[in-house]
Amino acid sequence: MADNKTISQPTISDVAALAGVSISTVSRVINSTVPVASDTAQRVWQAIEQLRYVPRPAAQILAGSKTNTIGLLLPSISGAFFTEMLRGIEAAVRQNGFDLLIYVNQDVSSASKRYPQPLGEHNTDGIIIFTGSLDDSEIARLHQRDFPQVLLHRSPPAGLTIPCVAFENKAGARSLVDHLIEVHGYRRIAYLTGPSENEDSYWRKLGYQASLKTHNLPFNPALVGYGGFNHEEAHAFIEKWLQEGLQADAIFAGNDEAASGVMLALRNAGKRIPEDIAVVGFDDASYARYLTPPLTTIQAPSEKAGLLAAQQLVNLIQTGQAQPFILLPTELKVRQSCGCS
Amino acid sequence: MADNKTISQPTISDVAALAGVSISTVSRVINSTVPVASDTAQRVWQAIEQLRYVPRPAAQILAGSKTNTIGLLLPSISGAFFTEMLRGIEAAVRQNGFDLLIYVNQDVSSASKRYPQPLGEHNTDGIIIFTGSLDDSEIARLHQRDFPQVLLHRSPPAGLTIPCVAFENKAGARSLVDHLIEVHGYRRIAYLTGPSENEDSYWRKLGYQASLKTHNLPFNPALVGYGGFNHEEAHAFIEKWLQEGLQADAIFAGNDEAASGVMLALRNAGKRIPEDIAVVGFDDASYARYLTPPLTTIQAPSEKAGLLAAQQLVNLIQTGQAQPFILLPTELKVRQSCGCS
DNA sequence: TTGAAAGCGCTAACAG
DNA sequence: CTGTTAGCGCTTTCAA
Numbered sequence: 031m032a033d034n035k036t037i038s039q040p041t042i043s044d045v046a047a048l049a050g051v052s053i054s055t056v057s058r059v060i061n062s063t064v065p066v067a068s069d070t071a072q073r074v075w076q077a078i079e080q081l082r083y084v085p086r087p088a089a090q091i092l093a094g095s096k097t098n099t100i101g102l103l104l105p106s107i108s109g110a111f112f113t114e115m116l117r118g119i120e121a122a123v124r125q126n127g128f129d130l131l132i133y134v135n136q137d138v139s140s141a142s143k144r145y146p147q148p149l150g151e152h153n154t155d156g157i158i159i160f161t162g163s164l165d166d167s168e169i170a171r172l173h174q175r176d177f178p179q180v181l182l183h184r185s186p187p188a189g190l191t192i193p194c195v196a197f198e199n200k201a202g203a204r205s206l207v208d209h210l211i212e213v214h215g216y217r218r219i220a221y222l223t224g225p226s227e228n229e230d231s232y233w234r235k236l237g238y239q240a241s242l243k244t245h246n247l248p249f250n251p252a253l254v255g256y257g258g259f260n261h262e263e264a265h266a267f268i269e270k271w272l273q274e275g276l277q278a279d280a281i282f283a284g285n286d287e288a289a290s291g292v293m294l295a296l297r298n299a300g301k302r303i304p305e306d307i308a309v310v311g312f313d314d315a316s317y318a319r320y321l322t323p324p325l326t327t328i329q330a331p332s333e334k335a336g337l338l339a340a341q342q343l344v345n346l347i348q349t350g351q352a353q354p355f356i357l358l359p360t361e362l363k364v365r366q367s368c369g370c371s
Numbered sequence: 372m373a374d375n376k377t378i379s380q381p382t383i384s385d386v387a388a389l390a391g392v393s394i395s396t397v398s399r400v401i402n403s404t405v406p407v408a409s410d411t412a413q414r415v416w417q418a419i420e421q422l423r424y425v426p427r428p429a430a431q432i433l434a435g436s437k438t439n440t441i442g443l444l445l446p447s448i449s450g451a452f453f454t455e456m457l458r459g460i461e462a463a464v465r466q467n468g469f470d471l472l473i474y475v476n477q478d479v480s481s482a483s484k485r486y487p488q489p490l491g492e493h494n495t496d497g498i499i500i501f502t503g504s505l506d507d508s509e510i511a512r513l514h515q516r517d518f519p520q521v522l523l524h525r526s527p528p529a530g531l532t533i534p535c536v537a538f539e540n541k542a543g544a545r546s547l548v549d550h551l552i553e554v555h556g557y558r559r560i561a562y563l564t565g566p567s568e569n570e571d572s573y574w575r576k577l578g579y580q581a582s583l584k585t586h587n588l589p590f591n592p593a594l595v596g597y598g599g600f601n602h603e604e605a606h607a608f609i610e611k612w613l614q615e616g617l618q619a620d621a622i623f624a625g626n627d628e629a630a631s632g633v634m635l636a637l638r639n640a641g642k643r644i645p646e647d648i649a650v651v652g653f654d655d656a657s658y659a660r661y662l663t664p665p666l667t668t669i670q671a672p673s674e675k676a677g678l679l680a681a682q683q684l685v686n687l688i689q690t691g692q693a694q695p696f697i698l699l700p701t702e703l704k705v706r707q708s709c710g711c712s
Numbered sequence: 713t714t715g716a717a718a719g720c721g722c723t724a725a726c727a728g
Numbered sequence: 729c730t731g732t733t734a735g736c737g738c739t740t741t742c743a744a
Contacts, residue, residue, distance in 0.1 A: 039492055052715045084493045089737035091429035092720045107458040117448040120475055132471055134461055151380055152425045290661040320631040322663030393731045430721035433736045
């Protein structure tokens with residue numbers, strides 16, 4: 031009779047039957063929502079373990095209305111910082127008892143028109159939106175519906191207050207360029223931007239300009255190039271720049287990946303680093319210290335950024351409150367590619 | 372009356388009402404399980420879009436019994452290959468219409484006793500198990516219950532047939548060491564292992580030994596050290612080895628991360644690479660070509676491994692069939708750290 | 713402190 | 729081709 035039950039997983043009724051209580055009681059001891067007599071609870075736990083009973087999330091969600099899941103929206107799975115960031119997010123999400131659902135929005139511009147949205151009220155309690163993975167209109171729509179969201183490495187659409195976490199890009203870039211100018215006396219310092227929609231790149235450039243200004247150095251647009259925040263594009267750009275006769279004392283590559291491409295292009299062209307030209311990056315990727323010469327860069331706490339973003343989202347979900355803005359401090363890592371020894 | 376409905380998301384009933392059909396009809400046009408008159412379908416789609424209706428996964432899962440979710444079990448979020456691998460997995464999972472749930476099993480040995488298991492029949496249709504994230508007994512238990520699983524970079528517990536995908540570690544390592552011996556004439560070649568439970572390390576060592584044997588070179592246990600498959604441990608080990616007076620023509624570091632640590636330790640000790648001693652790695656991490664000298668290594672297709680593992684799992688879930696074993700070819704990447712120019 | 717019962721939103725027979 | 733209806737497994741009033 032109950033034979034076909036054998037195949038499927040035990041349900042709350044099986045536990046209730048075995049423990050000799052009602053299913054509501056089982057539910058209560060599992061969720062500890064309401065006090066239950068300790069000996070009753072005992073029996074229930076025993077039944078649960080004996081049956082190896084595991085509540086079905088789907089049923090809990092349907093009956094409850096919370097999904098206990100946090101969504102992470104990404105433009106792609108790539109970058110030297112990615113592993114660290116995800117580690118931070120996963121840890122915080124898990125620690126708070128949530129599950130993590132990841133979605134890669136291949137084509138952002140068309141994505142906002144897409145329907146249905148892959149991550150939303152139907153399958154998550156809130157989402158972390160990494161820069162470049164969702165456009166302003168969708169973010170605004172979610173905000174309007176009061177759907178919990180936290181922005182990672184981007185600021186909210188104009189006029190909206192949405193919690194976001196980012197690095198102190200400007201201050202970091204500034205201290206880096208300060209070092210180049212003050213310690214090494216470089217005057218012609220080039221900057222390589224990342225993708226135009228990348229806010230990190232924007233703020234780093236501002237820091238670069240601020241440092242120049244502080245030291246009464248002119249801002250020369252001809253010294254601003256495109257490195258794309260990756261090896262290949264940075265490499266290609268520097269090759270071209272060199273052919274065009276670039277004259278510079280130092281190159282601030284925008285990030286470490288670009289820096290490695292820059293260094294290779296420079297070396298291929300017979301330039302010595304840092305004697306002929308210095309190179310610095312941003313991020314402090316794991317391999318930065320293994321480049322030759324070891325890369326002077328700005329250490330950016332990616333894991334912590336991920337951790338805090340997730341934590342903020344949990345706060346937002348559970349209390350409706352979160353810090354509107356978290357700016358994580360960065361630190362100058364002086365190695366040898368700047369000219370230090 | 373229906374005002375409080377306004378707050379919550381539309382349900383299938385709302386769509387049915389607006390389109391003037393029953394909920395089953397709506398379900399049918401959504402899932403296209405049964406033919407529906409095209410004009411009826413038309414009206415339903417219109418209602419769906421007008422309401423911006425999105426089916427609740429929880430309800431679908433509960434009623435249907437498939438979760439449409441694939442689980443990924445990891446020992447940690449780290450490693451140079453991780454980003455690529457995840458990219459492959461995510462792509463395949465998504466392409467097949469599944470969601471991806473990630474769980475990091477912090478402490479494997481105690482994890483199998485943990486209860487409930489974080490990923491299982493209750494929340495996924497099948498799981499990808501990365502080496503080191505679940506022990507044999509749990510794998511055997513899942514297998515016994517016919518729960519779909521695919522192993523990544525590890526083989527099944529003895530006697531069980533469970534689909535797995537891995538690199539041709541042995542052949543790759545062998546061709547690498549062949550190159551060292553045949554092209555460069557090295558005779559004293561050291562090998563650095565990874566964690567003892569890491570199968571990649573095991574097979575690479577076998578390839579190393581096979582090459583030695585083929586060339587009538589003795590296998591010298593004193594030339595086998597521990598590099599842990601990471602920068603730090605490899606660096607520390609080489610420092611110690613050097614102090615102990617290690618004599619070697621070349622070091623096969625086990626993987627690229629370890630290789631970077633080895634190179635740094637060697638350089639700090641005043642050794643020239645490859646003149647005094649050659650260094651080779653395995654994986655072809657993104658930064659391998661940016662090391663100095665550029666690292667000769669074995670290219671391992673991590674993204675493809677992830678992709679195929681996910682694909683196999685989907686096959687297993689949908690058809691009950693999958694290839695029992697997939698070994699991905701690797702390729703020798705000759706750069707300069709081996710002595711080539 | 714406990715049980716009974718009404719849904720949560722959807723799928724899948726079963727009738728028509 | 730379409731509507732009715734019975735659950736899926738759980739949470740949560742409402743009574744007792």
